[in-house]
Amino acid sequence: MGRYVVRRLLQMIPVFIGSTFLVFSMMFALPGDPVRALFGEQTIDPTQIARIKHDLGLDKPFLAQYWDYLTGIFQGDFGTQIASQRPVADVISEAFPTTVRLALFAFVFLVVVGITLGVIGGLRPNTLTDRTLLVLALLLISAPSFVLGYLFQYFFAFVLNWTEPNVQDATDYGQLLLPAIVLSALSLAYVTRLTRTSVAENLRADYVRTAIAKGLPRRRVIGVHLVRNSMIPVVTFLGIEIGTLMGGAIVTEGIFNVRGVGYEIFEALSRREGSTVVGIVTLIVVVYLAASLLVDLLYAVLDPRIRYA
Amino acid sequence: MRGAKSAKWVAIAGVVALTATACGGSDSDGDKSAGKPKGYVSIDVGEPQKPLIPSDTNETLGSYVIQALFTGLAEFDADSKLVMTGAESVKPSSDNKTWTIKLKPGWTFHNGEKVTAQSYVDAWNWYANVDNKQQNAFWFQDIAGYEDVHPAKEGAKPTKDKMSGLKVVDENTFTVSLTNGVPYWDYKLGYYTFAPLPKAFYKDPKAFGQKPIGNGPYKFQKWQHKKLIQVAAYDGYKGPNKAKNKGIQFKNYTTVEAAYQDLLSGNLDMIRQVGPKDLPKLKSDLGDRAIEQPYAAVQSIVPAFYSKTFKDIDPKVLQGLSMAIDRKTITAKTLHNSRVPAEGFAPQNVQGGQKLDTDVFTYNPKKAKSLIKQGGGVPGNKLWIQFNADGGHKEWVTAVCESIRNATGVECVPDAKPDFQTDLDARDNRQVKSFYRGGWVADYPLNINFMHDLYGSTAEANNGQFKDKEVDELFKKGDHSKTLEGSIKAYQEAEKVLVEKMPAIPLWYYAINGGHGKNVDNVQIDYRGDFILTDVTVK
Numbered sequence: 001m002g003r004y005v006v007r008r009l010l011q012m013i014p015v016f017i018g019s020t021f022l023v024f025s026m027m028f029a030l031p032g033d034p035v036r037a038l039f040g041e042q043t044i045d046p047t048q049i050a051r052i053k054h055d056l057g058l059d060k061p062f063l064a065q066y067w068d069y070l071t072g073i074f075q076g077d078f079g080t081q082i083a084s085q086r087p088v089a090d091v092i093s094e095a096f097p098t099t100v101r102l103a104l105f106a107f108v109f110l111v112v113v114g115i116t117l118g119v120i121g122g123l124r125p126n127t128l129t130d131r132t133l134l135v136l137a138l139l140l141i142s143a144p145s146f147v148l149g150y151l152f153q154y155f156f157a158f159v160l161n162w163t164e165p166n167v168q169d170a171t172d173y174g175q176l177l178l179p180a181i182v183l184s185a186l187s188l189a190y191v192t193r194l195t196r197t198s199v200a201e202n203l204r205a206d207y208v209r210t211a212i213a214k215g216l217p218r219r220r221v222i223g224v225h226l227v228r229n230s231m232i233p234v235v236t237f238l239g240i241e242i243g244t245l246m247g248g249a250i251v252t253e254g255i256f257n258v259r260g261v262g263y264e265i266f267e268a269l270s271r272r273e274g275s276t277v278v279g280i281v282t283l284i285v286v287v288y289l290a291a292s293l294l295v296d297l298l299y300a301v302l303d304p305r306i307r308y309a
Numbered sequence: 310m311r312g313a314k315s316a317k318w319v320a321i322a323g324v325v326a327l328t329a330t331a332c333g334g335s336d337s338d339g340d341k342s343a344g345k346p347k348g349y350v351s352i353d354v355g356e357p358q359k360p361l362i363p364s365d366t367n368e369t370l371g372s373y374v375i376q377a378l379f380t381g382l383a384e385f386d387a388d389s390k391l392v393m394t395g396a397e398s399v400k401p402s403s404d405n406k407t408w409t410i411k412l413k414p415g416w417t418f419h420n421g422e423k424v425t426a427q428s429y430v431d432a433w434n435w436y437a438n439v440d441n442k443q444q445n446a447f448w449f450q451d452i453a454g455y456e457d458v459h460p461a462k463e464g465a466k467p468t469k470d471k472m473s474g475l476k477v478v479d480e481n482t483f484t485v486s487l488t489n490g491v492p493y494w495d496y497k498l499g500y501y502t503f504a505p506l507p508k509a510f511y512k513d514p515k516a517f518g519q520k521p522i523g524n525g526p527y528k529f530q531k532w533q534h535k536k537l538i539q540v541a542a543y544d545g546y547k548g549p550n551k552a553k554n555k556g557i558q559f560k561n562y563t564t565v566e567a568a569y570q571d572l573l574s575g576n577l578d579m580i581r582q583v584g585p586k587d588l589p590k591l592k593s594d595l596g597d598r599a600i601e602q603p604y605a606a607v608q609s610i611v612p613a614f615y616s617k618t619f620k621d622i623d624p625k626v627l628q629g630l631s632m633a634i635d636r637k638t639i640t641a642k643t644l645h646n647s648r649v650p651a652e653g654f655a656p657q658n659v660q661g662g663q664k665l666d667t668d669v670f671t672y673n674p675k676k677a678k679s680l681i682k683q684g685g686g687v688p689g690n691k692l693w694i695q696f697n698a699d700g701g702h703k704e705w706v707t708a709v710c711e712s713i714r715n716a717t718g719v720e721c722v723p724d725a726k727p728d729f730q731t732d733l734d735a736r737d738n739r740q741v742k743s744f745y746r747g748g749w750v751a752d753y754p755l756n757i758n759f760m761h762d763l764y765g766s767t768a769e770a771n772n773g774q775f776k777d778k779e780v781d782e783l784f785k786k787g788d789h790s791k792t793l794e795g796s797i798k799a800y801q802e803a804e805k806v807l808v809e810k811m812p813a814i815p816l817w818y819y820a821i822n823g824g825h826g827k828n829v830d831n832v833q834i835d836y837r838g839d840f841i842l843t844d845v846t847v848k
Contacts, residue, residue: 031731032729036737037729038367040733045769046463050463084356157570157574164574254567258563259535270728271730
């Protein structure tokens with residue numbers, strides 16, 4: 001198992017290089033010149049533009065630029081932003097903690113509430129409880145996050161006055177509660193449905209019948225035998241979801257004024273800040289890779305039949 | 310215990326991977342930005358694009374902060390009149406070529422250093438130098454010797470580090486010689502880029518850009534990137550626009566909608582612009598705290614005179630197209646009164662803004678049709694309006710096209726470019742198919758700024774490549790006039806000629822749709838649509 005983990009970690013290196021290359025070349029191919037755009041509609045000064053480009057190495061050919069970027073990254077240098085002239089590493093390290101906090105909060109909420117609701121529904125398939133949960137899940141799936149976001153904002157902040165409409169301080173988990181719930185709402189429905197189906201199916205499995213026949217207490221049958229074995233599809237889904245929660249939170253971040261990675265990447269993209277986009281995307285790729293490794297390893301924990309050499 | 314053993318490996322792998330990404334979720338930045346000190350006012354001004362150096366900032370957000378921190382020689386008041394701030398007087402010679410600038414004595418930077426003539430001269434030389442890559446360097450191009458520090462040729466090194474036109478006379482006096490006499494040069498001084506710099510700047514410009522020391526009504530306190538910039542009123546400030554509040558917080562919002570929610574809930578004092586979603590209810594939400602006011606900026610559609618559609622076009626066709634646009638209905642319905650229909654090339658609220666005796670900007674489908682016919686029609690009976698899709702322009706471009714199509718039968722197609730960069734690219738590379746969307750915000754409140762820099766045949770912002778001898782002559786006459794009044798008059802004449810030549814079709818002037826909260830008072834807007842923050846008082 002140790003060798004397996006090491007091998008997987010080593011495999012991340014080519015993926016890392018490949019993904020930076022892809023994103024870098026895509027940014028390079030985009031039309032629009034970030035240095036020219038700094039001047040907007042006002043008078044432009046070609047001498048100046050050439051000078052700025054030269055100093056940032058933007059006048060070099062594509063491969064040379066990529067090589068500069070890659071060698072920089074291995075020395076911990078993510079590049080410099082064109083407009084703000086700040087190191088990209090600083091920009092990322094400001095945005096990432098906020099996003100990680102929000103994503104983890106949403107994730108915990110997702111796991112706890114989603115699986116609980118799923119198990120409740122799965123244990124009593126086709127009863128009124130199950131149907132109610134189905135309707136709730138369908139509602140969450142079909143409501144886009146901006147609808148839910150504005151609705152929550154209006155209801156909780158302006159009608160009930162329970163909270164501030166926007167996040168004032170991103171280190172305060174109380175304020176992150178609302179955006180975290182909105183962020184996880186869509187996935188919550190999926191997790192509930194997945195768990196419910198899996199549990200309902202495994203309820204009829206041989207090993208569950210055996211466990212009951214052995215006279216094990218109901219709590220142990222459900223907690224250890226049934227739920228643990230039903231988690232495999234859910235864990236697969238959750239593994240991918242953690243990346244989505246981090247990278248795809250832009251709508252929710254916008255509504256609740258959270259300065260996270262989603263917003264950062266959108267802004268960088270519209271300003272053609274190539275190195276910022278590549279840096280953030282690369283980090284998200286690494287998060288995805290790490291999550292998928294964790295998921296693969298969790299399979300072995302959940303299902304004793306799976307082994308890694 | 311297989312399960313337990315595997316679980317151990319899961320944990321180890323997780324730790325390794327997470328350390329590799331270095332995203333442990335540290336709370337080290339300690340961003341407790343929620344609190345606002347008493348007596349401070351807040352406004353939704355987001356992260357400046359560039360470091361806080363007066364000559365490197367050319368966008369609205371940064372300029373708010375720069376104007377709070379720095380004060381130059383002069384500024385404009387609410388009526389677009391020039392008011393001396395740092396200068397006692399700015400006086401031209403009779404040929405407008407040499408300007409003598411006397412400073413008000415006793416001014417200091419926020420670190421206690423005296424503001425002298427040398428602080429200005431050194432700063433201007435630094436700003437203009439091509440080696441320093443300052444975005445507003447071109448503002449200094451009227452000064453004699455600019456070519457030496459900022460050669461026009463690409464890649465050329467500056468031959469000197471001082472402009473010959475700048476001479477210090479004594480501690481509080483310096484003279485500026487210009488290459489050509491410009492009668493309205495003092496109006497350019499109202500732009501914040503002419504601010505002085507303290508000696509500390511030259512030691513480390515980069516660090517200064519993050520923590521500037523100015524001479525303005527406010528001194529710098531802190532900059533939490535992408536969250537907040539906070540400045541405090543400077544007690545030693547001697548200018549006429551001394552702060553009437555204790556300080557300002559410039560707060561960054563991800564969306565205008567989020568900012569508006571904060572305004573409603575009392576976490577924000579002023580909002581500069583409300584999003585389309587909240588525009589219809591702005592008045593009912595805020596009552597007389599809503600601010601709706603036009604300012605000196607114009608939106609036009611500009612013909613590319615090199616394009617197939619408009620090459621050697623008869624201006625009558627353009628006049629006809631202008632009359633085919635129902636500005637009144639579009640500003641009211643599509644733009645929710647956030648714009649004011651244009652009646653000329655320069656807005657009315659700048660000096661020299663005039664009421665033109667023409668019906669070219671009035672909707673008249675019948676006359677539009679006949680004018681286009683007289684002018685020989687639009688080639689191919691089809692035209693395009695290029696715009697950037699990321700700026701909220703789609704709605705009105707579609708409406709304008711609809712209006713042209715219905716009134717004249719000319720097929721009009723919106724030509725969307727995905728974003729502003731791509732849009733600019735197409736303009737620079739002469740790829741505009743017929744019209745492009747042009748926007749212009751005044752640099753100084755004179756009608757000259759709306760013509761000279763846009764339609765002069767050598768003007769850099771003349772992307773449509775309009776070229777006309779008569780117009781160039783008139784502009785020249787204005788630039789060589791002895792007095793400012795003469796200049797403005799000459800340009801007023803030029804504007805009348807422009808109506809006959811149609812270098813662009815002005816559509817409407819911008820208006821601000823913002824507001825303020827219950828906690829502040831005396832909120833006013835200047836000619837550029839900027840909030841006059843020094844005058845805002847806390848209730």
